[in-house]
Amino acid sequence: MLNVSDIFKSFEQKQALAGVSFEVHAGEILAVLGPSGCGKSTLLSIIAGLEEADHGEVAWDGVSLSGIPPYRRGFGLMFQDFALFPHLNVFDNVAFGLRMQHLPIEEIPAQVREALELAGLPGFELRDVNTLSGGEQQRVALARALAPRPRLLMLDEPLGALDRNLRERLVLDLRDILRRSRQTAIYVTHDQEEAFTLADRLVVMNAGKIEQIGTPEQIYGRPASLFAARFLGFTNLIPGRALSIQPAAAVVETAIGRLYVPLSENSLQPGQAVTVLLRPDGVQPGNDNSGQLQGTLTEAVFRGNITRATVLIQGVSLVFDFHSHWVLPAIGQAIHLSFDPAQALQLFNEISP
Secondary structure, eight states, X not given: OEEEEEEEEEETTEEEEEEEEEEEOTTOEXXXXXXXXXXXXXXXXXXXXXXXXXXXXXXXXXXXXXXXXXXXXXXXXXXXXXXXXXXXXXXXXXXXXXXXXXXXXXXXXXXXXXXXXXXXXXXXXXXXXXXXXXXXXXXXXXXXXHTTOOSEEEEESTTTTSOHHHXXXXXXXXXXXXXXXXXXXXXEESOHHHHHHHOSEEEEEETTEEEEEEOHHHHHHSOSSHHHHHHTXXXXXXXXXXXXXXXXXXXXXXXXXXXXXXXXXXXXXXXXXXXXXXXXXXXXXXXXXXXXXXXXXXXXXXXTTEEEEEEEETXXXXXXXXXXXXXXXXXXXXXXXXXXXXXXXXXXXXXXX
């Protein structure tokens, strides 16, 4: 449906986007994920027609949108601040876009009711928006964006102004609403949990470029770069040096010992500096005979179905998520760790600072 091809954009001397390309398929929810300042909102503005790219093209169904103003693109936008009209009630807020489309007046009430029911606000037509909770205002803003039945809905950090608990509840509702309506959508966020919960696919951005595109499972299971791994919250990133290279694995010398790391592709040279990811969910407590690593348990925090444990190995502090039913030694005692290298280790041809 949407094709974004080789987009570049600079403001004065600062490059905001550098060769961004991706596609959005019909009915797909695509999340654009990255830190503040990586170019997410600039990208959204270019797709919407609010900004013009320095180079590249945005097309819909193979037809270029170059020169087409925002109001003729058939796209909907929803922002973090909701931007509701305080002097209008819920009905008139939701109907605003329909009136701007010059929809026949007799068709507007049914389309407003449909959007409100979809957003979980049936019967709210006459409510004063100033009396609504933050979550209800967010739903009104969503209903207003959905009411014109946009061919693409773009959401720019729509839950960012809400508290954490409310965001966690509403992101599930938002996913359900978008999927029930089969709405093609781009969701911009810096929150990986929101992106994982909501999206069919993710575009991970950094400094105006795309680091990785894939499903949540693909990106979490195998981050494509050191930046992606760090941004996803992985902290067990251990500097090392490749000692020997085999067709499908490398022996890497690290501060916690020699690790046998499987390779998906072989572009290493002996002696090359690398970084090894030891996944927190890929390791389990072992016994004296089965443990591949040994350290000292320095902290264990119960978190429901997991216990987050900190282990000191050769002076390196690492964090692991163990199933809570596993019995751990006392704090300060030795702990043996075992793992499947194919599941627990990943190598990056980059040096962790």
